[in-house]
Amino acid sequence: MRLSPVFQHLLVFISVLSLSRVQTTAEIFYPFGSAAGDTNNTAADDGSSSVIQLLSPFPFFGRTYQQIYVNNNGHLTFNQPSSAFVPYSFPARGSQDVIAGLWTDLDNRQRGVVSYHQYTSGNVLTRATQDINTHFPNLNFTASWVFVATWDKVAYFSSTNTETSFQVILIADSNFSFILMNYGEIAVTGHPVQAGYDTINSTHYIVINGSNSGSSISNLRNSSNVGVSGRWAFRVDGGLQISEVNPTSSTTTVSTAILPVTAKPAPAIFYPFGSTAGDKSNPFDDDGSSSVIQLLSPFPFFGRTYQQIYVNNNGHLTFDKPSSLYTPYSFPANRSQDIIAGLWTNLNNNVRGVISYQQYTDGNVLTRASQDINTHFPNLTSNASWVFVATWDKVAYFNFSSTETSFQVVLISDGNFSFILINYGDIAVTEHPVQAGYDTVNSTDYFVIPESNNGSIISNLRNSSNVNVTGRWVFRVDSGQHNISKETETTNSTVIGFRVRIKSFLDLTNSTNTNTVLQQIKREMVKYGLPNSIELKLRKVQRINP
Structure with missing residues (x-):
């Protein structure tokens, strides 16, 4: 006789030891939103901005652009808007230049705002100047123009409860041009993803580490190539180039990206050695x-x-x-x-x-x-x-x-x-x-x-x-670390509630069965980055007939 499955809801509270302060989005993000005077993209799945005339020419690896498009699906293009929601892999050796903050199937109709603003004076230029001279200390740079495009808490297509936030910032003076990419909270996704940039015929390209795996892109907010968590910086005017060859790859990949010159010695976090x-x-x-x-x-x-x-x-x-x-x-x-x-x-x-x-x-x-x-x-x-x-x-x-x-x-x-x-x-x-x-x-x-x-x-x-x-x-x-006392639980832990739907033949009103299931859930959560110190506590079981 075949048993009918039982569908049950578990409301679980997770206690996670708080190890440190989490960096907020505002610490690396440039001003954005209505308070910054941004222009919002239309809420349209696979939509784009109208053509944006740049207030200053932007050099990009041998070509100079006077216009740009901010595409809802997480990328910038210059010659025409793009409704493409499935990114192609870099290097694509295609016929267009593209800058991908996080190119994937986003949907600002359901949640979030895509907006942009450009600056030719004021505090944003001062901040951009400081950032570039910090990340590229051998240049004497003064920003004369900044363009900020922001995807703020935008949902993935068919996943209305997700929120993903990032920025692409273009910075230029009369000689140099740069891209900053700032990452906030990035939700995991099953959609194809790609972050970095690619040029016509892929003469120059970068794929940000881990950005082409939707299951690991949440780590973008902790990654960097300039020692600032969540930020990637690139020089893109086509000046002195650093060739990168991966000698261990089965297919040799050559990227002639302009990278920051701040090579790091053994980090200050290292304890004495040697x-x-x-x-x-x-x-x-x-x-x-x-x-x-x-x-x-x-x-x-x-x-x-x-x-x-x-x-x-x-x-x-x-x-x-x-x-x-x-x-x-x-x-x-x-x-x-x-x-x-x-x-x-x-x-x-x-x-x-x-x-x-x-x-x-x-x-x-x-x-x-x-x-x-x-x-x-x-x-x-x-x-x-x-x-x-x-x-x-x-x-x-x-x-x-x-x-x-x-x-x-x-x-x-x-x-x-x-x-x-x-x-x-x-x-x-x-x-x-x-x-x-x-x-x-x-x-x-x-x-x-x-x-x-x-x-x-x-x-x-x-x-x-x-x-x-x-x-x-x-x-x-x-x-x-597994035994957080009730007296200290509220001060030592962060409590998060979430609902889990489980298909099971077990009677989850039985404490032995629920403890078994909770341990299985914990193992899965630990595999995806949560510490072993988490505690799962069952608050409620609701039995629902099939």
């Missing part, structure tokens, strides 16, 4: 590891406490034994070991780079760790008594000796609480399998850093964060 910090170095050995490292303080890790650790050359830490694995398994693996992966992949310090480690029980490093933890977890009072720093400095990938990848894994403990900081510097793209985050015995707790399992976009790790510090990911890993 010979000057007194580090011990791993052997120069492909797939090698450190010898066993006896910890100067026990380290609690999700219910187990460790007295030793191994730093493995391929980018991960293990506790019980060293690991020579160069191909990472996917988290959650439901295996029999605890593992912390800064960037687990096929690295080779036998060719380039140094892998080193050091532990501290006093001094400035403990002071810094205490400050960091109390900043990222403001509702805890923690004084670090032990810090372990493992650093992969400019290490090459196997078979790609010219590549350099740098990151750190920092373990911190005060005797009660324990934490992991993962700091990212320059991360080269790779075709090798990759994985970053952590996994525990039987995967009772695990975390995959978003986009860290895609080697073609991991260079964006240095711009990503879960604590609003560019390049840093922070996790509390003692077992206590």
Whole structure:
């Protein structure tokens, strides 16, 4: 006999530990909306502005434009409007120049406003001048014209409850021209997406990392190529060009984009490392590891406490034994070991780079760790008594000796609480399998850093964060993070309510069954970027006949 499915509604409240202040849209967005005197596009699916005559010529890779169109589907064109809601992939080698803030199937009839404004004087020009001279410090630039196009809380087609916000800003003086792209909240989508720019015949193009995957574009607000979360900046007048070749791609991609010249050294977020910090170095050995490292303080890790650790050359830490694995398994693996992966992949310090480690029980490093933890977890009072720093400095990938990848894994403990900081510097793209985050015995707790399992976009790790510090990911890993007391729940957590419709043969009025389902929901949410510290609490079950 075939059972009829039961449709039930679950109203679930999620408690998420608040790690830091979330950057608001206004911090990087230029003025927009009615208060800024914007002109609004017509609310029309796949519509566009009428032709906009520019108050100043805009040079764009060898062509100079006097007009522009703001298209509702998230892109700008110059010669004619575009109703295209399915973006083509860059490089398209087509017959038009296009600038895509986020080209996808948007619908401002249902929700949101698409608007634009141009400036030839005032505070916006002052701000643009400051921004360009910050991002491109070797130019003596004074903005004479700024054009701001904004998509404010616009819905996706057939998804009226979604909201997506971003800006495309054109900036010029008599010699130079630039694009800024600012990203606010970006909803995930199943529609095709594309962000960047493409020119006639694709002589110049850029695809913003991760912007062609609708399931990961929510991370755009945390990404950057100029160290400002949510902002991408490009010089587009066609001056001195930097050629970018991806040596690991099966199809060599050449982009002659003008990029900011502010190449970053090892970031300020890195803890001291190397010979000057007194580090011990791993052997120069492909797939090698450190010898066993006896910890100067026990380290609690999700219910187990460790007295030793191994730093493995391929980018991960293990506790019980060293690991020579160069191909990472996917988290959650439901295996029999605890593992912390800064960037687990096929690295080779036998060719380039140094892998080193050091532990501290006093001094400035403990002071810094205490400050960091109390900043990222403001509702805890923690004084670090032990810090372990493992650093992969400019290490090459196997078979790609010219590549350099740098990151750190920092373990911190005060005797009660324990934490992991993962700091990212320059991360080269790779075709090798990759994985970053952590996994525990039987995967009772695990975390995959978003986009860290895609080697073609991991260079964006240095711009990503879960604590609003560019390049840093922070996790509390003692077992206590799952137990938020009722007394502190309202101050230590953010409570979010949402409704879930579930097709199930289980009786969800039974507490055992509901706990099973809630754990399954939690695992799925963690896979898409929420921390393991979330708590799911059932508020209501409503049974509905099929």
